[in-house]
Amino acid sequence: MKDIKLSQAPPGVEGAGFFATSLDKVIGLARANSLWPLPFATSCCGIEFMATMGSDYDLARFGAERPSFSPRQSDMLLVMGTIAKKMAPVLKQVYTQMAEPRWVIAVGACASSGGIFDTYSVLQGIDEIIPVDVYVPGCPPRPEAILDGIMQLQEIVKNESLNRRNTPEYKALLESYGIQTDNS
Amino acid sequence: MSKLDNDTLYTRLQERFGDIIRNPDLPYGLLTVETDKDHLIEVLEFLKRDEELQFIYLTDITAVHYPEKELSIAVVYHLHSFVNNLRIRLKVYIDGNSPQIASATILWKAANWMERETYDFFGVRFLGHPDLNRILNVDDMEVFPMRKEHPLEDPNRVDKKDYFFGR
Numbered sequence A: 001m002k003d004i005k006l007s008q009a010p011p012g013v014e015g016a017g018f019f020a021t022s023l024d025k026v027i028g029l030a031r032a033n034s035l036w037p038l039p040f041a042t043s044c045c046g047i048e049f050m051a052t053m054g055s056d057y058d059l060a061r062f063g064a065e066r067p068s069f070s071p072r073q074s075d076m077l078l079v080m081g082t083i084a085k086k087m088a089p090v091l092k093q094v095y096t097q098m099a100e101p102r103w104v105i106a107v108g109a110c111a112s113s114g115g116i117f118d119t120y121s122v123l124q125g126i127d128e129i130i131p132v133d134v135y136v137p138g139c140p141p142r143p144e145a146i147l148d149g150i151m152q153l154q155e156i157v158k159n160e161s162l163n164r165r166n167t168p169e170y171k172a173l174l175e176s177y178g179i180q181t182d183n184s
Numbered sequence B: 001m002s003k004l005d006n007d008t009l010y011t012r013l014q015e016r017f018g019d020i021i022r023n024p025d026l027p028y029g030l031l032t033v034e035t036d037k038d039h040l041i042e043v044l045e046f047l048k049r050d051e052e053l054q055f056i057y058l059t060d061i062t063a064v065h066y067p068e069k070e071l072s073i074a075v076v077y078h079l080h081s082f083v084n085n086l087r088i089r090l091k092v093y094i095d096g097n098s099p100q101i102a103s104a105t106i107l108w109k110a111a112n113w114m115e116r117e118t119y120d121f122f123g124v125r126f127l128g129h130p131d132l133n134r135i136l137n138v139d140d141m142e143v144f145p146m147r148k149e150h151p152l153e154d155p156n157r158v159d160k161k162d163y164f165f166g167r
Helices: A023-032 A044-052 A088-097 A108-113 A143-159 A170-178 B006-021 B040-049 B113-121
Strands: A014-016 A017-021 A036-042 A078-081 A103-107 A134-136 B022-025 B031-036 B056-066 B073-080 B084-092 B098-103 B125-127
Touching: A014 A170, A017 B098, A023 A143, A036 A088, A036 A103, A036 B098, A044 A078, A044 A103, A044 A108, A044 A143, A078 A088, A088 B031, A103 A108, A108 A134, A170 B113, B006 B022, B006 B031, B006 B040, B006 B084, B040 B084, B040 B098, B056 B113, B084 B098, B113 B125
Parallel strands: A036 A078, A078 A103, A103 A134, B031 B084, B098 B125
Antiparallel strands: A014 A017, B022 B031, B056 B073, B073 B084
């Protein structure tokens, strides 16, 4: 039971019996280490993701213990596989059902760019319909690559503003995809 | 009962229909004949109902686009006779500008989805079909993608542009 690695504390002021840091950093740390994945697997990249979830690669080490098949209770949408144009509205609905804060990883060539399926019936990258935070290259990517993508996303989550959802840039981004942001 | 062969089958069709059955061919041993759209249902019904032939199984309906031909859409029917262990292919050339042909759904229920697929990809209108709409592609697609005038690739694709490769 040696070498148990803990998350590093964010920079702050430490003294006897207290530790002061900014709320953004604490919340970011908590979010980054409890990203619940929502796997949206349509083809071979999904098989690699199953290996990533399994004991050898063990995605749970990163706080993603529970794959949530309910979009309401997940933070990280992993799109793995070819998305046909007929599937596009389904994917978009799954994304809009997710609660803020939410992030998207496009796993593999098909989700990122359409891959080899350069054809009339296949979406040429999911960023045509939803915003994407991290792209994982590969056809399909190995589990290490998927883990690397998730670690990249953790860095994004740690360093972004607590209140990203209310920033005008973020709202403008979502509205450019035709996603409603004002639910009042 | 002696099994049917291609020669007998063709003779039977010739006896019954004469000039309506044209251009017989035997690619890979599969008897292929052409007919015209006015007599299509008649021919299909004969093949299905004839006591000797019994082509009761509609294997496939599809189409081929030949942009260089005057009648540029060929609708292709594949039939299978279980008792004779024999297949036949029937081709009907129709006008590509307003492709219309009678529906085979009155003979086979299975023709329903096959004709919807053929409509979806080639725009062939099957007259008398109960519910002719798209079956595989997205509903708001405006083209019939297997026709040769439409590019196969998605025009939104950017990462294959020549300038990324120094071309």
